[in-house]
Amino acid sequence: MKKFLVILFVYATLNGVSQSCCSGGSGSPIAGGASQGVLQERQMELSLNYQYLGTDRFKAGDVDTARLFNYLYSHYLYGRVAYGLTKNLTLSIESGYFLTKTEIALHKKDTFSSKGVGDLIIFPRYNVYNRNTELTRTEITLGLGYKIPLGKYNDSNVVYQNPYTLKKYYATNPPTVQPTTGSQDFIFYGFVYRGWVETKFRVFANLLYIKKGWNPLGQKFGDFASVGLFAGKTIFKRIGVTLQVRAEWIDKMKYNHNIDMLALYGIDVNSTGSKKIFAVPQLSYSYKNFTVYGLGEIPIYQYVNRVQAVSYYNFIAGLTYRFYLKKSDDSGETGNSTQ
Numbered sequence: 001m002k003k004f005l006v007i008l009f010v011y012a013t014l015n016g017v018s019q020s021c022c023s024g025g026s027g028s029p030i031a032g033g034a035s036q037g038v039l040q041e042r043q044m045e046l047s048l049n050y051q052y053l054g055t056d057r058f059k060a061g062d063v064d065t066a067r068l069f070n071y072l073y074s075h076y077l078y079g080r081v082a083y084g085l086t087k088n089l090t091l092s093i094e095s096g097y098f099l100t101k102t103e104i105a106l107h108k109k110d111t112f113s114s115k116g117v118g119d120l121i122i123f124p125r126y127n128v129y130n131r132n133t134e135l136t137r138t139e140i141t142l143g144l145g146y147k148i149p150l151g152k153y154n155d156s157n158v159v160y161q162n163p164y165t166l167k168k169y170y171a172t173n174p175p176t177v178q179p180t181t182g183s184q185d186f187i188f189y190g191f192v193y194r195g196w197v198e199t200k201f202r203v204f205a206n207l208l209y210i211k212k213g214w215n216p217l218g219q220k221f222g223d224f225a226s227v228g229l230f231a232g233k234t235i236f237k238r239i240g241v242t243l244q245v246r247a248e249w250i251d252k253m254k255y256n257h258n259i260d261m262l263a264l265y266g267i268d269v270n271s272t273g274s275k276k277i278f279a280v281p282q283l284s285y286s287y288k289n290f291t292v293y294g295l296g297e298i299p300i301y302q303y304v305n306r307v308q309a310v311s312y313y314n315f316i317a318g319l320t321y322r323f324y325l326k327k328s329d330d331s332g333e334t335g336n337s338t339q
Contacts, residue, residue, distance in 0.1 A: 037141040037191055038127045039084035042325045045092075049293075049318025051076040057312045062303045070106050072176055072309055075099040076118075078318075083325075087127075094121040095150065101177040116179045117151040123187065137195040145187030153182025153215055174266050175221075176309075182215030200234040217265075218256035222273050225249045238287060244280040245300075252305065271306035278311070291320045 039045060054073035058065050077099065082092035095118065102113040123145035130139045155178055156170040175181070188209040195202035210224040225248065232242030252273040261267040277300045284293035297314035304310060 037139050037193060038088060038090040038125050039082060039322070040324075041084045041087045043084040043322060044325055045080065045082040045320060045322045047080040047082075047318060047320040049078050049316055051078060051314075051316045053311075053314050055309050055312040057310050058307060059302060059304050059310045060307045062301070065307055067106065068307065068309070070104040070108060072103045073313075074101040088130075089127075090125045092121075092123045092125075094123060095119065098151075098179050101179065103174060103177050112157055112173045112177045114152065114155045114173055114177045114179060116155075118149075118179050120148045120150050121187070122146045122148070123189075125189065125191075135197055137193070137197065139191075139193045141189075141191040141193075143187070143189035143191070145189065147183075147185040147187060147210075149180040149182050149184065149215075151179035153178050153180050154217060155179070172265060175219075181212070181219070181221050182217065183213040183219075183221065185213055186211040202230075202232050204230050204232075206230075218259050219261075219265075219267075220254040222251035222253050224251075232282075238285055240282075240284040240286070240293075242282040242284075244278075244282060246278045246280060248274075248276050248278075250274050268306065271304075271308055274302065274304040274308065274310075276303070276311065277301040289322050291322075293318055293320070 052073070052075055054071065056067065056071045058067055075098070076096055078094070078096040080092050080094040082090055084090050097117050098115050100113060100115050102111065104111050123143060125141050125143035127139060127141045132138075154172055156172050158168045159171040160169040161167065162169075188207075188211070190207040191204065192206075193202065193204040195204075206226075206228045208224070208226040208228075212221045212223050214220045226246060227248075228244050228246040230242055230244045232240060234240050250273055253267070253269045255261050255267075255269060261269055279298045279300055280295055281298075282293065282295040284291055286292075294315070294317040297311065299311050302310045
């Protein structure tokens with residue numbers, strides 16, 4: 001299988017789970033995206049994946065504790081279009097759509113739910129070092145992304161309807177079920193790869209830092225940092241097996257102090273921020289220009305400030321297609337070719 005083996009890294013699950021029940025938000029900007037360097041010149045990539053995340057687990061610090069609600073889950077579609085502008089520079093445009101983000105309360109009739117488009121990600125990556133020999137391949141890639149919120153960050157549900165006037169009263173949903181945080185964020189990315197040609201074994205690492213901005217509600221969700229270490233091997237020519245260990249850190253949420261976050265949005269800002277370590281087994285299968293992939297995320301260690309929901313269920317499956325665009329001929333027509 002070609003070096004293109006798609007290997008997911010899921011940098012933050014959903015912010016709604018990573019930031020806990022009290023300060024969640026949108027889907028991850030490059031969740032389910034490939035832990036990748038750059039495409040080849042004029043190479044195009046189309047990718048779509050489905051993500052399920054859910055939790056019914058809570059911790060106080062690193063100790064299990066009682067539930068604050070019954071269950072939190074989401075169904076999410078995430079797509080990416082990427083193009084190799086040069087042999088060193090790749091640009092991708094990425095976005096996602098929540099089929100649902102739902103929080104089921106302890107009393108199940110008190111359920112919050114939302115759906116809709118999340119964020120738009122503009123994510124260029126540049127290969128700063130690339131050295132290939134007969135035995136090894138080495139590369140270093142850096143990226144700088146920009147997240148633009150497209151979806152709702154202040155969606156609401158009916159909390160009461162007057163039985164006589166039929167007037168409905170609305171309350172803003174908790175951030176855990178909003179399709180986006182409503183902030184514009186910067187994404188800093190680094191990728192280091194080392195592969196051995198004959199044994200088809202590879203090790204690599206990525207670093208991700210997301211600098212969160214302020215949203216119109218006067219909220220700033222905590223900055224996010226992640227480091228992933230991978231080891232993978234191709235077997236039977238088409239099957240890729242990879243194990244990732246990933247550590248993540250999320251800072252506490254900030255807010256304008258003239259806002260009562262607990263009364264208006266149900267957010268205890270002191271119950272935000274976390275440190276987590278995950279094991280992520282990953283499997284992929286490639287045939288010609290197509291790759292099918294899947295992974296499950298297993299929490300190894302989780303520490304949260306005060307009491308928060310923690311990561312528990314996280315599954316992703318997707319399909320990627322890569323092909324080359326031909327240069328325009330004299331007639332101005334374009335086409336594509338296979339690898």
